[in-house]
Amino acid sequence: MTGLALLQLIVSVAVLLFCAQPLGVAIAKAFSGQPLRYLRFLEPVERAAYRLCGIDPTEEMSWCRYTTCVLAFGFVSFVATYAVQRLQFMLPANPDALPAVSHHSAFNTAVSFVTNTNWQGYSGETTMSPLTQSLALTVQNFVSAAVGLAVMFALARAFTRHEASTIGNFWVDFLRAIVHVLLPLSLVLSVALVSQGVVQSWGPAVEARLLEPVTGENGSLFSTQRIAVGPVASQVAIKQLGTNGGGYFNTNSAHPLENPTPLSNFLEWFAILIIPAACCFAFGETIGDVRQGRAILAAMLTIFLPLVVAATMAEQAGNPVLASLGVDLTHSPGQSGGNMEGKETRFGISASALWAVSTTAASNGSVNSMHDSFTPLGGLVAMSLIQVGEVVFGGVGAGLYGMVIFAIVAVFVSGLMVGRTPEYLGKKIGAFEMKMASLVILFPCATVLIGTAISVSTITGRATILNPGPHGFSEVLYALSSAGNNNGSAFAGLGANTPFYDALLGFAMLIGRYWVMLPVLAIAGSLASKKHVPEGAGTLPTHTPLFVMILIGIVLVVGALSYFPVLALGPIVEHIRMMASSQ
Amino acid sequence: MIRATIVSIRVLLVMTVLTGVLYPLTVTVIARLVFPDRAEGSLIREGGAVLGSDAIGQSFSRPEYFWGRLSATSRMPYDASASSGTNYGPLHPDLKKAAEGRIAALKTHPVPDGAIPADLVTASASGLDPHISPAAAEYQVRRVASARGISEEAVREVVRLHSSGRFLGILGEPRVHVLRLNLALDRMKSER
Incomplete structure (x- = not known):
């Protein structure tokens, strides 16, 4: 790793941590109904929303009722998103007269955006009209992220309640997430992005006269270039902040009109991690013990930082196949060198690798380089961060509640070792919590592995693989990992816009979202109904470096046990072959 | 319910x-209101015509122009209505083929000795990358100078004018804007 890459990493993470703490406090205060004084101007918006939606903000919900609202809202969102895509040809704001989206792609995309995955089987600029992008996709970017934040606060609140039958009000949590967190941050970020050259236009594609006419496929001569534009900045801001990742254009944040400069790249990168990082502080603030949130953040960073270094080194080392052709892969003042296939010049190796690790650690899934063209080890880092269950930062809200589940498993395992009843944050962890935590961990794993097995053992599943050999297997494994853990990034060589993959990945995304969220809400309900257990001499403190190490151990061991064999078939064997090819 | x-x-x-x-x-x-040009796509205009976007690269293959990254867009290279990368893994045979093709094309013209910069033989992520690295520009200076019949120093001067560095010396990579550079070279010719 070069000195400059290291400097860029240190500065970036320092800025992130510096901002995460105050934002976390602000979020926690907003969710408790007492926003910071200078953010009070948002309260009338919140009250207006309650009135318009017919919500009684004082109503308290049991965990069952809370879950019902989550599911009902998900279902309504799915139907609406599906309908807009199917009907876009007869709706306004469709300047390029795009036809209806196919039924399987519309199903997949609706599930994808409702579950905060934002896997994109389609190519944005040639499939979705500006109206569909705004009314269906941008809206889901906001609301799916808000649902994640709401569930996280329901869980956090459960730790603070004792012998209670309720865990809060879903609609209140949801609307506070939109009004106090996502909307204001997105407005600021959008304008900052436009200042860097991210396009925000409702017009049709622009025709430009080429300086040198080019020969296209079939030998036809082109003297103009059609430049697709759209209301990009507003969608990009929320796709980054809401850990959505569904870009406006096909190549997402690698597209120069979606991410034109190193500064826009930094802002978009920052937006991937800021809310998940702030959630750690917000959690600590809500449960009344900021040390607990810091411990979770420390665990996340301890996994994250070495993996950034590893991915950067793998990408900087480059591809020996090209080196054998006399290509210069070394980093120098004149070039970033390394594995530049599928990377943009303005980002080079270090900003691309940092993004790849961040977008897969947080369940964002936007890309500024093509992960499919990464070196085997660089791709392995990205894939394994998805496979550990999107808990290293993870999705907005979702990452934190995922990590709390791992913390519950960690105290349980520690409790078994010393023969004491496990407790976490003043609550006894019983059999019910453990069963639910097992579901959270097992369902996505099973979905990924079984889904991959089905895909590679059927002709339909193998038909649309692009790369030969173990890399082709990696493409399928990555797709299922991404869908089953709600990440949304891809080894995009796999042709996933087929009825087979649209359906399979659609169901994987549903399982990855709701089979995590439901058990989490059940745990919240169960914890809220329990008595407070005062800290005793036998209580394992959960804010210490020791516990951080145990937590990291649990996350990594579960991930490694589940996925090591399948990773050996893909990226690991590919790495060995690549090294052999250079001799 | x-x-x-x-x-x-x-x-x-x-x-x-x-x-x-x-x-x-x-x-x-x-x-x-605040950034009217950028909001509509940072278009480069001359008279009434749009010559491109500051953000979007174009394909060049004539010796008198600087060449950009390889582009994987399907209808034509640098098709800004359908961005795409190759998605080739490091061992995909076509990755090697594409690099060999580019190397052969470069070497039909006068080039300096030494290894070829990595970004010149690889496709960008978007297929629309408007930039190349300073090393990739330097590698092409001799060809462009001899095709245009001007001195290498004069070409280097134009390259310098269309280069940008890291943001605050930290973020991103140094780069050269290929379309702006080629437009400037043409303008220089018409001024002479």
């Missing part, structure tokens, strides 16, 4: 208006 569904519909409608209509329109209005 029915009540939750009805509330869901109302919430989604309100959210659609708030985040799907008001939010993008507010951003559009602010963008139009």
Whole structure:
């Protein structure tokens, strides 16, 4: 790793941590109904929303009722998103007269955006009209992220309640997430992005006269270039902040009109991690013990930082196949060198690798380089961060509640070792919590592995693989990992816009979202109904470096046990072959 | 369940208006007022004609122009209506073939000794990358100079004018804007 890459990493993470703490406090205060004084101007918006939606903000919900609202809202969102895509040809704001989206792609995309995955089987600029992008996709970017934040606060609140039958009000949590967190941050970020050259236009594609006419496929001569534009900045801001990742254009944040400069790249990168990082502080603030949130953040960073270094080194080392052709892969003042296939010049190796690790650690899934063209080890880092269950930062809200589940498993395992009843944050962890935590961990794993097995053992599943050999297997494994853990990034060589993959990945995304969220809400309900257990001499403190190490151990061991064999078939064997090819 | 569904519909409608209509329109209005050129795509205009976008690269193959990254867009290279990368893994045979093709094309013209910069033989992520590295520009100076019949120093001077460095010396990579550079070279010719 070069000195400059290291400097860029240190500065970036320092800025992130510096901002995460105050934002976390602000979020926690907003969710408790007492926003910071200078953010009070948002309260009338919140009250207006309650009135318009017919919500009684004082109503308290049991965990069952809370879950019902989550599911009902998900279902309504799915139907609406599906309908807009199917009907876009007869709706306004469709300047390029795009036809209806196919039924399987519309199903997949609706599930994808409702579950905060934002896997994109389609190519944005040639499939979705500006109206569909705004009314269906941008809206889901906001609301799916808000649902994640709401569930996280329901869980956090459960730790603070004792012998209670309720865990809060879903609609209140949801609307506070939109009004106090996502909307204001997105407005600021959008304008900052436009200042860097991210396009925000409702017009049709622009025709430009080429300086040198080019020969296209079939030998036809082109003297103009059609430049697709759209209301990009507003969608990009929320796709980054809401850990959505569904870009406006096909190549997402690698597209120069979606991410034109190193500064826009930094802002978009920052937006991937800021809310998940702030959630750690917000959690600590809500449960009344900021040390607990810091411990979770420390665990996340301890996994994250070495993996950034590893991915950067793998990408900087480059591809020996090209080196054998006399290509210069070394980093120098004149070039970033390394594995530049599928990377943009303005980002080079270090900003691309940092993004790849961040977008897969947080369940964002936007890309500024093509992960499919990464070196085997660089791709392995990205894939394994998805496979550990999107808990290293993870999705907005979702990452934190995922990590709390791992913390519950960690105290349980520690409790078994010393023969004491496990407790976490003043609550006894019983059999019910453990069963639910097992579901959270097992369902996505099973979905990924079984889904991959089905895909590679059927002709339909193998038909649309692009790369030969173990890399082709990696493409399928990555797709299922991404869908089953709600990440949304891809080894995009796999042709996933087929009825087979649209359906399979659609169901994987549903399982990855709701089979995590439901058990989490059940745990919240169960914890809220329990008595407070005062800290005793036998209580394992959960804010210490020791516990951080145990937590990291649990996350990594579960991930490694589940996925090591399948990773050996893909990226690991590919790495060995690549090294052999250079001799 | 029915009540939750009805509330869901109302919430989604309100959210659609708030985040799907008001939010993008507010951003559009602010963008139009404060950054009108950037909001419409940073277009490069000459007279009434649009010559391209500052953000989007174009394909060049004549010796008198600087060449950009390889592009994987399907209809034509640098098709800005359908961005795409190759998605070739490091061992894909076509990756090697594409690099060999580019190397052969470069070497039919005068080139300096030494290894070829990595970004010159690889395809960008978007297929629309407007930049090349300074090393990739330097590698082509001799060809462009001899094709245009001007000195290498004069070409280097234009390259310098269209180069940019890291943001604050930290973020991103140094780069040369290929379209701006080629437009400037043509302008220089017509001025002479």
